[in-house]
Amino acid sequence: MKFISKFEGPWSTPAEPLDIKTGEWRSQRPLTRGEKCRQCGWCFIFCPCGCRKETGNHFTADLDYCKGCGVCARVCPARAIALVREEV
Amino acid sequence: MPTMDLRGRTRVLDGNRAGAYGVLLAKPDVIASYPITPQTPMLETIYKFEAEGLLDAEMVEPEGENSAMGVLIGACAAGGRTFTASSSQGLSFMNDAYLLAAGNRFPIVMAVGMREQVSPHGVVAGQQDAVLVKDHGWIQLYMESCQEILDTMLMAYRLSEDSDVLLPVNVCYEGFFLSHHSQRVEIPTQEQADRFLAPLKEMKRPIWSLDEPMVFSSYTVPAELFTEYRYKACAAHQRAKEKFDEIDREFGRQFGRSYGGQIEEYRTDDAEIVIVSMGCSTGTAKVVVDKKRDEGLKVGLIKIRMFRPSPRERLIKALNGKKAIGVIDRNVCYAWNCGHNFIELKTLLSDLDRPVPKLVDFIGGLGGADITALQVERVIDRTFAAARGEEQQRVIWLSLE
Numbered sequence: 001m002k003f004i005s006k007f008e009g010p011w012s013t014p015a016e017p018l019d020i021k022t023g024e025w026r027s028q029r030p031l032t033r034g035e036k037c038r039q040c041g042w043c044f045i046f047c048p049c050g051c052r053k054e055t056g057n058h059f060t061a062d063l064d065y066c067k068g069c070g071v072c073a074r075v076c077p078a079r080a081i082a083l084v085r086e087e088v
Numbered sequence: 089m090p091t092m093d094l095r096g097r098t099r100v101l102d103g104n105r106a107g108a109y110g111v112l113l114a115k116p117d118v119i120a121s122y123p124i125t126p127q128t129p130m131l132e133t134i135y136k137f138e139a140e141g142l143l144d145a146e147m148v149e150p151e152g153e154n155s156a157m158g159v160l161i162g163a164c165a166a167g168g169r170t171f172t173a174s175s176s177q178g179l180s181f182m183n184d185a186y187l188l189a190a191g192n193r194f195p196i197v198m199a200v201g202m203r204e205q206v207s208p209h210g211v212v213a214g215q216q217d218a219v220l221v222k223d224h225g226w227i228q229l230y231m232e233s234c235q236e237i238l239d240t241m242l243m244a245y246r247l248s249e250d251s252d253v254l255l256p257v258n259v260c261y262e263g264f265f266l267s268h269h270s271q272r273v274e275i276p277t278q279e280q281a282d283r284f285l286a287p288l289k290e291m292k293r294p295i296w297s298l299d300e301p302m303v304f305s306s307y308t309v310p311a312e313l314f315t316e317y318r319y320k321a322c323a324a325h326q327r328a329k330e331k332f333d334e335i336d337r338e339f340g341r342q343f344g345r346s347y348g349g350q351i352e353e354y355r356t357d358d359a360e361i362v363i364v365s366m367g368c369s370t371g372t373a374k375v376v377v378d379k380k381r382d383e384g385l386k387v388g389l390i391k392i393r394m395f396r397p398s399p400r401e402r403l404i405k406a407l408n409g410k411k412a413i414g415v416i417d418r419n420v421c422y423a424w425n426c427g428h429n430f431i432e433l434k435t436l437l438s439d440l441d442r443p444v445p446k447l448v449d450f451i452g453g454l455g456g457a458d459i460t461a462l463q464v465e466r467v468i469d470r471t472f473a474a475a476r477g478e479e480q481q482r483v484i485w486l487s488l489e
Contacts (some may be wrong), residue, residue, distance in 0.1 A: 004313045008254055008320050009193035011294055012306040020309065 002009065026068035028083045034058035036080035043072035043081065092140050098275035103266035104274045106234040107173075107199050108242025113281035114144055114197075115329075116171040118163035120156040120428065124178040126263030128229040131173060140208055151278035153178040155400060157185035157196075164194040165304045167295035169245065172196070175263060176203035176217040183221075189256045190225025192305050192363040193321065195293070196250035198226075198238075202367070203263045204455060212456025214421040215367060218260045218441035219395070219428045225321060227328055228252075228396040231261040232347075232370045234271040239345055240276050242276075242284055246335045251291045253328045255321070258393075262418075264456065276343060279332035284342055317338065325397040333402075350399035352391040353406050353465050359388030360469045361464045362407060362445075365416045366392040366429055369459035373416065387468055398432060412446040414471030416464070418453040426483045427451050446474040459486075461475035 005012075037058030044052040044059055051062040052072060058080070063070070073081040094109065101109070107263020109131050111119075121158050146163070153174050160170040169488040181187040189196050204214030218228060229244065231237045237259065244257040259265060276284075296302045309313045333349030340346025345465060354374055356362055365373050370391045380387045389475055392399065407413060424431045425463060430449035437444045451468045453459040463486045474480045 001319070003316055003320075007117060007294060008324070009316050010191065010304070010306050010308045012303045014301055014303060016303075016306070020307070 011038050021064050022067050023062075023064045026063075026066060026086055028068040028070065029060050029063065029069070030066065030068065030081050031084055032058060032071050033080050033082070034060075036078050038078045038080075040077060042075045043079060046071050069082050077087045089124050092136055092347060094275050096275065097372045098272065100223055100270045101273040101275075102129070102270045103231070103234045103237045103261050104128075104130035104201065104268070106238040106271075107139065107241055107261070108273050108363055108405075110170050110238040110271075111199075113276060113278060114169065114171070114242055114245045114285065115143075116145050116197075117168035118146045118148065118160060118170045119172065119318050120150050120159035120170075120173040121245075122150055122153045122156050122162075122173045122178060123175065124153075124201075126203060126213075126267040127175045127178075127199065129174045130199060130201065134171075139331070141210050147154055154181035154185050154439060157189055160196050161185065161189055161192065161194055161304075164189075164196055165192075165296045165302070167293075167297075169249070170196050171198070173199035175201045175202065175470055176205055179217050179221065180205070184222065185223075186226070187224055188305060190400055191321070192315075194256055195245075195254055197244045197248055198256065198258050198320065199237075199241075200258050201263045202260050210455055213263045213265050214454060214456065215260070215262065218258060219419045221320050222428065223395055225255070225325075226396065227255050227257040227325070227394070227395045229257065229259050230366045230395055231259065231266060232368055232391060235273050236267065236347060237261050238273060238275065239339060239343065239347070242281055243332070243339055245285060245334050246288065247294075247328060247332055248293055249288045250331060251293060253324055253331055254293055255324055255328060255346045256439070260367075262368045273480070274345075280342065284339065289481040317341045329394065329401070338347070347393060348391070350394040350402050351406065352393060354389040354391065356388030356390060356406055358378075358386055359410065360386040361388075361414065361475050362410050362466060363389045363416065363464070363471065364392065364429060364433065365389065366395060367418060369416060369418065369464075371376070372459060372461055373464045376461050376468065380465075380468055385468070385472065387472075388426040389484065392429060395429075400436055400439075403433070405437055407433075407436075407445060408441050408444045412448065412471045412475035414467045415449050415469060416449065416453075416459065417449060417451050418459065420451060420454070446471075446480070448480050449483040450475050451483060454487075457487060
């Protein structure tokens with residue numbers, strides 16, 4: 001019998017789900033205008049996927065996992081984030 | 089000296105209280121359960137144990153059965169030993185968490201004080217609630233006596249938490265007939281129970297902790313991996329069968345009580361016909377079998393203890409060469425117009441040597457009715473008639489003819 005998992009049930013360590021690139025589901029992407037970002041961290045706190053990351057002078061999205069839900073744009077007090085349609 | 093501590097003594101107890109002592113002896117870490125008749129006195133007893141300091145468990149009072157199972161799933165993922173109990177509508181309300189527990193291979197032990205499933209409405213004994221979830225991935229054990237409920241609680245933990253099994257287990261006992269009727273019960277000492285459960289300390293399973301987090305019920309792709317988990321669960325069910333026989337034998341060696349494992353074969357060796365029963369009516373049926381034996385009739389009885397997984401191999405061995413089989417079903421299967429054990433046995437007839445036994449179904453004890461000795465006599469007489477080649481109805485509803 002050929003098995004993929006070392007586990008008996010549908011369990012995994014946190015590393016394994018990272019193979020699933022949820023960014024592929026996205027229909028719109030957040031664009032952050034770095035110069036407007038005040039680095040308050042609200043997008044980081046509210047992102048349901050935990051995929052906002054700091055770049056040094058502003059926050060941006062990890063597009064491998066960002067599903068484009070738009071929560072970050074909604075909560076940003078500086079209005080630094082805009083959602084644009086993904087090209088089909 | 090706490091008033092409730094009867095460990096190491098012999099007392100007259102009803103099935104709910106006997107089962108509660110089984111739970112006490114197994115020392116669970118977390119108990120979350122919602123009361124429902126006829127299981128409520130079991131919970132009350134467990135709460136009294138905790139109040140008197142006999143039981144050191146986290147007692148959670150959830151807002152319903154679904155949350156109760158949800159709590160146990162979390163506790164189990166974190167490595168705890170868990171217990172809950174329910175019946176009928178409570179079991180239905182628990183359904184999606186019940187499925188999650190099995191699909192995630194969480195070794196949870198749950199008592200089912202079996203009650204008819206509404207509708208028609210009735211707070212009465214039956215088996216319909218438990219047989220309804222026969223393909224939900226749980227192991228199901230059906231009880232005949234109050235002592236068996238207590239003993240099987242301990243066996244259930246041994247089976248459930250075994251690394252080769254890792255499946256949740258239902259200990260099913262008919263409401264009122266067992267839950268509220270009293271019998272002589274020997275309560276083991278804590279030392280005896282600890283010794284019996286000691287092998288579980290060596291059993292390993294993945295456990296969630298803050299230092300080493302894990303994902304349970306992880307979203308499963310690709311389909312091959314999904315299929316793999318289904319396959320592994322099926323294989324675990326098959327392994328559980330012989331494992332349960334072994335655990336039952338070991339229990340017998342330690343406690344002097346043994347129940348046959350997956351099935352109990354009662355006077356079947358030289359029997360021409362066999363009655364198959366499941367649950368508390370087995371006691372009555374054994375008395376009638378003895379009576380018929382005294383009259384010189386070669387009749388035996390098979391009690392199905394392990395309903396899930398199906399004790400197929402043991403049944404084939406026990407039923408080979410018999411002329412007819414009479415099945416007593418305290419439940420109905422709408423799809424096949426018969427009882428559940430009838431259809432289970434029907435599926436293994438083709439694996440028996442020719443000529444295959446005649447199979448007759450007897451539906452009785454629905455709606456809380458007693459399955460009487462007189463009815464069992466009719467079952468035996470009709471099964472003998474089938475063995476003689478007399479045409480019998482496929483399914484006989486005992487109280488309707």
